[in-house]
Amino acid sequence: MLKLDKCTIANGDFLLNADFEIETGARVAVIGPSGAGKSTLLETIAGFRDLKAGQIYWNGKDLTTLPPGKRPLAMLFQDGNLFPHLTAAQNIALGLRPNGRLSTDEMEMVRSALQRVDLLDMGARKPAELSGGQQSRVALARILVQRREVLLLDEPFAALGPALKAEMLDLVADLVAETKTTLLMVSHDPQDALRITRQTVLVADQIAQAPVATAQLFENPPPSLRDYLG
Amino acid sequence: MKHLAIAAGILTATSAVAADKTQLTVYTYDSFVSDWGPGPKIEEAFEAICDCDLNLVGVEDGAALLSRIRLEGENTEADVVLGLDTNLIATAKETGLFAPHSVTADYALPIKWTDTTFVPYDWGYFAFVHNADASAPANFRELADSDTKIIIQDPRSSTPGLGLLLWVKAAYGDEAPTIWADLADNIVTVTKGWSESYGLFLDGEADMVLSYTTSPAYHLIAEEDPSKAAAAFDEGHYMQIEVAAKLAGSDHPELADQFLDFMVSETFQQIIPTTNWMYPAVTPSSGLPEGFDTLVIPQKALIIDPSEAATKRDQALTEWLSALSQ
């Protein structure tokens, strides 16, 4: 269970409050108007921003002061998810062992991760030699080998076309189901949210609200969401 | 790390010397130790007779040489300092670092040598060098009145530059500031050292350059080029007498004495003219090298007494600066 306990997040003059829990294994969309603080919320959970007040717990363990890499979660950003000077396989390997050489077993894991995202022949290529969709899949393969308990997505597929994006979201859904990972994904498209998440956190008016069922939320949106959906 | 160690080894290993022989360390100016200067021949010749290792250490020029000795003070490595000139003698003596010598020699200097600390090894006259086919002024006043362009060196950073300063002072005394004011429009530029000046002169940047009366000898003897001449000035030419002395704190005083004796010997004096391009302090029995006979011999040798040189120097420098800073 991911618990945000009376959290206040500050970003300059901007403040965002969050006080809610997310069940282990849940798939949650984070939705809200532009500039409401969706990315800020995820970056805070990931440890890239310090809390002004409050605590963050994962299964009862206090994460608040842990550096990003020590938290049991993985995150994909809007861009810059791969090192451009490393090959696809090397990028994935960093998920297993960021600071050393891989054992034979681990190399096999990288191989099977590549296979899982249908890029078995592409391991030796560098990101620049891959298409946008293929780059996203390399990043997902790395998430796969990282085996973190929570996955945070900050619109990593925003630049992809609708069909490709849908394909990536389905792949994400499969992967988190296989590994029983808790998923939080920022989205500005209700269709994305409906496609793979059951619950939604609405971020608006300086508050990140507790998750509610996605389908219900869209059937009966509160005023702030109604304005956003138009 | 290993590579670094190897590199460091290469960088430091170059000056390994034979440690089994007594080492006599002589500080001198850089052009003396250079492979084109007297250094290598002198080292070879002295080591042949002394059963020692002669270690020549080069320091930029005469003034820097004295500064180095003062910097190192009493625990200097040097046994002998070679390359000061008469203008530096008084300051050098004040340090109390130098010991009297016991050298006697039949000097061929235009003046009588009586100093008991410093031994002269060569000498020359400062002069303006020009192309032999061009006419040259006969004195500073004529130079100042002419369109002749000259390049000189800064007295604050160059030995010849300081020589010129004292030359004008010795020749004109209180009139020196007027001479400098009149010369201002003849001076193309003032350089840090002799090399810049001489290089610019050879490139044609000026009609004359401050150097020595012996400079044409280099071109004549080494390059068989008779195209350079030194202008004879009728008010006389300032002399540079280069000297050496033993350090009072030397660990090898006998060897240092032996070196000073060697310095006025035939062997050493024969090497000087065509390597240091100066007159030897003691004329060798074989006479001067062929070509030296063609050189201009000044009518009058000017020199400021070493005891006065320091005060005259500072006064002349102030005059020079104010005349040329207008």
Next chain:
Amino acid sequence: MVERTQPINPWPGISAATLVAALILGTLVTVALRAETSGGFAPSDWAALRFTLVQATLSAVFSAVLAIPVARALARRRFRGRRLLITLLGAPFILPVIVAILGLLQVFGRSGWISDVLSIFGLPPVQIYGLHGVVLAHVFFNLPLATRLILQGWQEIPAERFRLAAQLGCNGMAMFRLIELPMLRRVLPGVLAVVFAICLTSFAVALTLGGGPRATTIELAIYQAFTYDFNLGRAALLSALQLALTAAAALAALKFSRGDSFGAGLNRAIRRWDGGTPLLDAIWIIAAATFLLLPLASVAISGVIGLFELPSLVFRAAVTSILVAAASTAILLLLAVPMAVSVATGRHNIVELCGILGLAASPLVIGTGLFILIRPVANPTAVALPVTALVNAVMALPFALRILVPAARDTVERHGRLALSLNMSSRTFFIRVMVLRLRPQIGFAAGLAAALSMGDLGVIALFADAQIATLPLQIYRLMGAYQMQAAAGGALLLLLLSMGVFWILDRGGRWHAEA
């Protein structure tokens, strides 16, 4: 703003900066402590200070202002030989002072090439000696550096910005205001400060081109205090004044150059939509190339004959110089890369300040200070070459930092988050990300350091004995022995070697470097 968690440890860089500061300030204090008389300023020192400030300011302004159109033209145009030209333009910077003076005056002097041409038309020769001559010479030395630094600024503007501006229908002037002016505001203060600092320590160039004692600089006063007056206190005091002036310039630059960076682009090949007038760009490029290459050509022409008659000793000196340059480059990288990383991770301005001090430190003071410090423990002559390598590295540090810092900052910004989320250690980030991403800049900095070290006389003259000589020292010795032709040959050899090592290292950095 809260200090963000950083993917890389700034402390190795801070330690390196401390070492550099200790070397520069420690040697200064050593010299001051050794002084027998307490040194006050002499009246003439104030004139020297005034002249130094005037010439350094003018030199910095002219170098930077003229570099703008040249860098802009080079950024906009692609032509055959562009890379070679950019490499060659760096050459004035690395020439030994005495060689550069002779080369410059062979072109601009009273009997130089330009005066020769003028005389054909019955015109009087160029009047080069004076303040304008000093500025001209300093622009000759520093225009290439200013151009490279500004060019780097231009190349860091993401192509997307130009595309956006072009799409908005911005014309050349509007594009300049919108995109290029903010970049210049960020880059120029640093360029001005660096050139100003370099020119502060000018001595032989200022004196010769200035035409006489009017052109007395602080560095000359330091030299005079050392050798003419043997007044170590005054030398140390003047040197401290130089350091203070440089520190002030550097702090001002850091204050004014603060500004938003352009954010990450997607590394598209730079294509420009602000056509401008190709003719004007061509004129700027040709004018700059002519100004910078003519004196080099004269160095080359005077050296050709001598080059084939060089004594073998000169080649041995060349080998020594290459070794010193290699050691110096290694030391430089060990200092500069960690320092650049420190600066990149946050507001470690003091690190950058330590770096720039190397420019203002008088080699004479550093050398003398080291000499005093080393003498009790070792024979200074035995360590002449390592000490020369060290001092050369410190002198090259400011340039290396200017080259490395922007790219290091960019790497931290772009890849820091990912590295943190992967729990990558600081060490791994340094080795697997930073060094690899910085390869082109490291190559450039290494090339510059090696070339500078080759060409600089440095402190070797204070330490060396007859057996040890670097190539610049041997060139000075040849000149001192009337052997001007051989010296010119040596200078050409030095020029070729310096450009060669620069080219190899700069190219090596780019070899197979990916976007």
